[in-house]
Amino acid sequence: MTSTVRGTQLARLLGQWHSLPGRHRSPDYVALAAAVRGLLSDGRLPLGVRLPAERELAESLAVSRTTVSAAYRTLRESGHLTSRRGAGSWTTLPNGHRVATSGLWAAGDDRDVIDLGVAAHRAPDELLGAAQAAVNEDLPRYLGSAGYHPTGLVELRDAVAAGYTARGVATSAEQILITAGTQQALDLVLRLSVPAGSPVLVEAPTYPNALAALSARRARIATHGLDTATGWDAEMLLGALRQGRPRCAYVIPEFHNPTGHLMDAGLRERLVATAHAAGTELIVDESFVDLQLDGDEMPPPVAVFDRHSRVVSIGGMSKAYWGGLRIGWVRASAPLVQRLAAIRVGVDMASPVLEQLVGVRLLEQSERIVAARRTELRTRRDVLIDALREHLPEWTFTVPGGGVMLWCELDGPISSALARAAEDVDVRLAPGPRFGLDGTLERFLRLPFTLPEGTLVEAVKRIASVRYDLDRGIRPSWRSPAVIA
Numbered sequence: 001m002t003s004t005v006r007g008t009q010l011a012r013l014l015g016q017w018h019s020l021p022g023r024h025r026s027p028d029y030v031a032l033a034a035a036v037r038g039l040l041s042d043g044r045l046p047l048g049v050r051l052p053a054e055r056e057l058a059e060s061l062a063v064s065r066t067t068v069s070a071a072y073r074t075l076r077e078s079g080h081l082t083s084r085r086g087a088g089s090w091t092t093l094p095n096g097h098r099v100a101t102s103g104l105w106a107a108g109d110d111r112d113v114i115d116l117g118v119a120a121h122r123a124p125d126e127l128l129g130a131a132q133a134a135v136n137e138d139l140p141r142y143l144g145s146a147g148y149h150p151t152g153l154v155e156l157r158d159a160v161a162a163g164y165t166a167r168g169v170a171t172s173a174e175q176i177l178i179t180a181g182t183q184q185a186l187d188l189v190l191r192l193s194v195p196a197g198s199p200v201l202v203e204a205p206t207y208p209n210a211l212a213a214l215s216a217r218r219a220r221i222a223t224h225g226l227d228t229a230t231g232w233d234a235e236m237l238l239g240a241l242r243q244g245r246p247r248c249a250y251v252i253p254e255f256h257n258p259t260g261h262l263m264d265a266g267l268r269e270r271l272v273a274t275a276h277a278a279g280t281e282l283i284v285d286e287s288f289v290d291l292q293l294d295g296d297e298m299p300p301p302v303a304v305f306d307r308h309s310r311v312v313s314i315g316g317m318s319k320a321y322w323g324g325l326r327i328g329w330v331r332a333s334a335p336l337v338q339r340l341a342a343i344r345v346g347v348d349m350a351s352p353v354l355e356q357l358v359g360v361r362l363l364e365q366s367e368r369i370v371a372a373r374r375t376e377l378r379t380r381r382d383v384l385i386d387a388l389r390e391h392l393p394e395w396t397f398t399v400p401g402g403g404v405m406l407w408c409e410l411d412g413p414i415s416s417a418l419a420r421a422a423e424d425v426d427v428r429l430a431p432g433p434r435f436g437l438d439g440t441l442e443r444f445l446r447l448p449f450t451l452p453e454g455t456l457v458e459a460v461k462r463i464a465s466v467r468y469d470l471d472r473g474i475r476p477s478w479r480s481p482a483v484i485a
């Protein structure tokens, strides 16, 4: 799936390219080439897209064609552009540089390390009580049966469906499939919808384990670059759907991982309509939907706008409750749920009965548990922000109105080097490139605010100390790479 960026689109992405810092010393073509390189390394301009013809871009930027020609030549020389006569020019990275996305990316188990690689929290206080009640009062009802329920226990499916209905999209239990976490929900949907080699559109940056699931299905991944400050660029996103006509698009509209952005209702509606016209199935990951921290009303679920069964929503209990429960779900049409369940039988048969019963018990107390989670996250977010402003004042970020993470723009392309150096002070970080496809995003770092306040402050102090060492050229002693699992 090769898509083309139009002149007007690239001009908008480039913004104030002619007034970049240091600009007064360099000619126009050098500044233009540098600005395109900047977009590429931030992941806002995907790799493998066709840039506009020189004449078209010259018109959109109101510069001479010679300037654009020279900028494209510079980009070719630095390995950021490949051109073929008559066919156009595509964005690339020097030396075919790529970062594999198949690496494991989950919680570490070294208790002495401050783990900021994982955006997840400890279990809520209510969990033990819920588990005891589930064992004593609910489980006995199931012990006389075989215990295999490939679509999930009806009482949990009912509770999840009721949650959707309360959010404004009428849903019945038949439309819910219970899975082992949101991750399995995604995997099952991809197994059904993405034959090997199919084009799939994802956001850049995005959730690394979604990239891993897509790689496992051998999808051909194309990206839509999110702006760090403003989020989705509606025209670029919808244009990518219209042009690329991908089989699926995977989006995280609520407090996006890792940028924290919330998609507005208008774009949700247009996204569904455009996906329908393009023949694209939308996979909507609602992992963080419960975790609004500021503001009044949430936009409606994307599925509200779905009149043609184009939207499959996935979600789970990991973020507002506990990841260790491994409870997730798919919301889709009832026939699709049956087809997914048939696939699921070939994977793991069914979810454990006891965990589902615990899930039901927790959902019964959702109001209290989620409210406490939000209060805790709000405090932790603000403490993390204060610590960053004090110890790393050059770093910038947009304060997210929900979710569990800050997406920091660093003071240089140092994210991976910083993550390696931070290991020496026992802090585990998820550097920017983990959230992209191709080694870009080195100027970004995701910092979750799920750990206790004191731990967050300590982590920021340690990160600041190694950041300072990087500047002074003190090389961290390299360890053999740890498996981030």
Ligand SMILES: Cc1ncc(COP(=O)(O)O)c(C=O)c1O
Residues within 6 Å of the ligand: 119, 180, 181, 182, 183, 184, 207, 252, 257, 285, 287, 315, 316, 317, 318, 323, 327, 328
């Ligand atoms: C966007 C997104 N989707 C899916 C998952 C996986 O969630 P689960 O633990 O429910 O499988 C995560 C976890 O971080 C996530 O951030």
